[in-house]
Amino acid sequence: MDLAELREEVCRVNRMLPVTRLVTMHSGNASGLDRERGRLVIKPSGVDYDALVPADLVEVDLETGEVIESRLRPSVDLPHHLYLYRNMPEVGGVIHTHSNYATAFAAVGKPVPLCLTAIADQFGAEIPCVPYVDNIGDHIGEAILQYRNRSPAVLLGSHGTFAWGESATDALKAAVMTEDVAKTVLLAMQLGQPADIPPDEAEKWYDRYHNRYGQ
Amino acid sequence: MDLAELREEVCRVNRMLPVTRLVTMHSGNASGLDRERGRLVIKPSGVDYDALVPADLVEVDLETGEVIESRLRPSVDLPHHLYLYRNMPEVGGVIHTHSNYATAFAAVGKPVPLCLTAIADQFGAEIPCVPYVDNIGDHIGEAILQYRNRSPAVLLGSHGTFAWGESATDALKAAVMTEDVAKTVLLAMQLGQPADIPPDEAEKWYDRYHNRYGQ
């Protein structure tokens, strides 16, 4: 994949954020990384998703964090994307959102418990919740690294979510499923106390999903 | 109906799963059976619904469970579809989803009670909830057979729903109505305790719906 294809993919993923109801107005952003070339592309700050074209995306040097000639400014969340790419070598796509149900858990500082087979499938663990951190320096990135488990998503206390994957497209699936399972679990909690799936059982679903599912 | 028509119908029903908001990303599948020919067709595993065409569906022999020449792998839930077709002779369509409101009941292991005339109409009974079972062998199918009542849908504890009907189209209606009544009942439970409809009263609605309703 060259950088033009990466721009196409990251543009498409950003445009999917409002379509999949993960963002309202401008409250989210997606990026993708070309690790070989050491370049990422990310959404520009505060612009509408539905008018976004690949050329609008901002290209950034992974090592220096410097913007490569761009007429638009990058998302203010760029430092957090950079931190995750620099510290998680397997990651090629990152998404940040304030999606409603996941952020409801974040607002009360609670993880989404591993109580559904869908959570075992995709996340293989609870979706952890990082205590509140401010937006200064690498505080957000450091907290994510400290609290993450094998799940490709975390909740940020009083804030929202970060999700990731091998590509921006994979990160989108993780972000969409984070909101989807958060919704089901929140609804379930209005009916009673959902039981956790024991680790041995969770492994059966995670294994099937990661080893036998798909094409 | 020949197999080409069956492919058309099952493709259309699979494409309706995200449209009717029963699935998010790839979390559901529909199949249909030609009982005379002993063949079913089912969604391929982990593919997008909106690009699905009839030729993508995977044809499977009902008796042997073997895939009939296909470039795509079938849904990992194929064994459960097979089990239901083999053990419920009146069934010609099966759908599995993790739809949010129905799965909320499943997460706490509770049935959707028979407390609405719409439930009496369509289901004629509460929608039962099977205790959690794993995805090994026929565990899911056996549990469904053990717990089902005359309702064309069951909830799977900590997991989701299975719904069925004479055709894939009928199964879709059962799956959509399962989610719809689960939503109304969950909302009602936030306001108080909905009263069950007594069996004699439920019979009036079930009878009208199954004997005088429609064309």
Next chain:
Amino acid sequence: MDLAELREEVCRVNRMLPVTRLVTMHSGNASGLDRERGRLVIKPSGVDYDALVPADLVEVDLETGEVIESRLRPSVDLPHHLYLYRNMPEVGGVIHTHSNYATAFAAVGKPVPLCLTAIADQFGAEIPCVPYVDNIGDHIGEAILQYRNRSPAVLLGSHGTFAWGESATDALKAAVMTEDVAKTVLLAMQLGQPADIPPDEAEKWYDRYHNRYGQ
């Protein structure tokens, strides 16, 4: 307005039922009356809304309740529509739905209280809830007449809603607003106890809406 125009309007209103999310699958119906000619037109039973054309609607004699030459059978709720038209001389349109939030109140047998200015505007009173009645004879119609207040909508216990107006278009507005205010009030009840608007205050909104609002 002649009968062809009435068919156009009632067809359009029926097609709006799923668009406005008042019905799922086939769970609702709209009718309209030409009181001068003594004829109503109503949705046929169990057919899809999005394929409905004016010629599909079933014409019925208001006095005798007999269907006027039609290739389709009328909604099984026809007797309730007839009863309302025969007993509410000001009404020219009737809608029945199982819309989720309004039916949640119906499931627990509670009215939607007059606690929002939007309820004072449109309904001028709480939206009352009729205790459960069966579908035999005129039980539904009689119960509605007994429990209604000046609000153009009632809830039917364990069942759903009926709404009406001078025309099918007006009935649609009443049905949509019933669901909308039921949603807001149910949500409010998760936050605390909404205070009723006193009758004198409610009158200010009802008066403005009915006498100075609109064109």
Next chain:
Amino acid sequence: MDLAELREEVCRVNRMLPVTRLVTMHSGNASGLDRERGRLVIKPSGVDYDALVPADLVEVDLETGEVIESRLRPSVDLPHHLYLYRNMPEVGGVIHTHSNYATAFAAVGKPVPLCLTAIADQFGAEIPCVPYVDNIGDHIGEAILQYRNRSPAVLLGSHGTFAWGESATDALKAAVMTEDVAKTVLLAMQLGQPADIPPDEAEKWYDRYHNRYGQ
């Protein structure tokens, strides 16, 4: 910007009200001000949004409140828009809605607490709730002025919301974000008690959003 452009913008913003799910049927209105010319344009009363064209908007003199030759009557909420423009010199756009989640807070007379970074970003404070006032004279406008903080939105007890900004487009963003954060906070309150963000922390987000965010 001339008045024709203002009509275009205010028309577009009004048409976005149902698209962004802030209004149901006709329950909301947007206006925009040309302060130099002393003229505002506002939605006509009780008309459909999707058929609205710029020429339908009603032009009003800011000082006298008189309608400038128009074939349609202005929104009945015109006096409240006028009051806000006359008393908030920085405001160029105003929106009134009964959006569901925000109005749920209004129904119980509670503010939306400053418990999310998204609230700190956009509003910089809790979204306050004005006690119930009637629709007579300037009661609504006076109450808003009395209770507002630096947030560009307030809740009206038992009623709905007013939001504003430098333009109608900015007011739309404030109204959409009011509903969005009200939804997340209401959901969070079903899971526990969201902690407020301390003022010093809130300032970091408000500052970033207002001084470094966007293009």
